[in-house]
Amino acid sequence: MHELSLCDDLLSQVVAIALQHQAQSVESITINIGALSGIEPSLVDTAFSLLKAGTVAELAELIIHNTPVIVSCPHCNTQSEVAANRLLCPECQSTDTTLISGDEMILASVALCIE
Amino acid sequence: MCNTCGCNITPGNRPFVLAEKPKRGVTTVSVLQNLLSQNNHQAEHNRSHFDAAKVLVINLMSSPGSGKTALLETTIKRLRESLKIAVIEGDLETENDALRIQAQGVPAYQITTGSACHLDAHLVHNALHHMAIDGLDLLFIENVGNLVCPASFDLGHHRNVVLLSVTEGDDKPAKYPVMFRAADLMLISKTDLLPYLDDFSPNNAKQHLHDLANNTPIIEFSAKNGSGLDEWITWLQAEIAAYRLLLDSQQTLRPKVQQDGQLLHAQPGHNKYYPVL
Structure with missing residues (x-):
């Protein structure tokens, strides 16, 4: 629901980075989005194609990495990929797990064209 | 094998070879910054305001109509003699909720978001320009009724309280x-x-929360007959006491779940821009 404003922030960050590196244009933008981020990747994609027009990222490709939901268990010393609504350790059913992947909404990298 | 026709590239080494040869003039810059970094920056600023005023801030979230305002009315009636309380209300339209809170004799500021489905740190900061927080003990932020978007936005608050009414599904x-x-x-x-609803089981709701590895306390509450009110008030008072202890040692309280926390903390210099090639 807030993917449009999120993309607005994303583009501000990208434009600032392009300016800082004196880039002519942005070739691609890579973002990592997890199922527990509350962000819907397909809506981000749509919002991005609307908002990029007229910016230095006008021709940029948006690459979205859907990161898996992974929990780490301190008792079993294991890391397991789990469903977004089942974050217990699948081995010992402990609730002491730590989410180590799956809640990201991160601008990972930007590929810039610098002549 | 030569480097001319591309026969040195095999399915096995393709990702490495291609990654090592960036296109001429293209530089990849690693960023690793949260997409909501503007909001999160403002949230930290809000939190420092709250901490300077020593006011515990609670973000109340739920579906529309699950009883957030009724919870606040009951809470204020019980605590207004012993604690200084104020409320920030978030709704798409109307000032109805702020009027209900003001009728209980405490300050309330209404944020009307228009069409926005959640509060963000900037909206809360603007609200702080319209209300005095010095001398408050407790500030409630009643978020827009919505079980999706509000969860993604740090407002600078200290605790998240989520309501689930028995007229919704227990899943x-x-x-x-x-x-x-x-x-x-x-x-x-x-x-x-509950006596009129045969399809909501509090135990099922608790089990589903447990499945999220969330061991947080669960209180069964009714604003109508007052059951669970003592338990809720005890929780609030314990949180205020814990918060003040942290402030005494120059620390603050944060909601237990910090998005991106693991990843960002594992990456030193995450907010610096540096070329990877």
Whole structure:
């Protein structure tokens, strides 16, 4: 629901980075989005194609990495990929797990064209 | 094998070879910055305001109509003699909720978001320009009724309280894991209606929350008959006491779940821009 404003922030960050590196244009933008981020990747994609027009990222490709939901268990010393609504350790059913992947909404990298 | 026709590239080494040869003039810059970094920056600023005023801030979230305002009315009636309380109300339209809170004799500021489905740190900061927080003990932020978007936005608050009313399904925590994982306390509200509803089991709701590895306290509450009110007030008072102890040692309280926390903390210099090639 807030993917449009999120993309607005994303583009501000990208434009600032392009300016800082004196880039002519942005070739691609890579973002990592997890199922527990509350962000819907397909809506981000749509919002991005609307908002990029007229910016230095006008021709940029948006690459979205859907990161898996992974929990780490301190008792079993294991890391397991789990469903977004089942974050217990699948081995010992402990609730002491730590989410180590799956809640990201991160601008990972930007590929810039610098002549 | 030569480097001319491309026969040195095999399915095995293709990713490495291609990654090592960036296109002429293209530089990849690693960023690793949260997409909501502007909001998060403002949230930290808000939190420092709150901490300077020593006011515990609670973000109340739930579906529309699950009893957030009724919870606040009951809470204020009980605590207004002993604590200084204020409320920030978030709704798409109307000032109805702020008027209900003001009728209880405490300050309330209404944020009308228009069409925005959640509060963000900037909206809360603007609200702080319209209300005095010095001398307050407790500030409630009643978020827009919505089980999706509000969970993604740090407002600078200290605790998340999520309501689940018995007129909703008891599987809401399984359907909205982002929201319920973020809960520092879950309140099952409108429990006075349980005798009339045969399809809501508080135990099922608790099990679904447990499945999210969330061991947070759960209170069954009714604003109508007052059940669970003592337990809720005890939780609030304990949180205020814990918060003040942290402030005494120059620390603050944060909601238990911090998005991106693991990843960002594992990456030193995450907010610096540096070329990777």
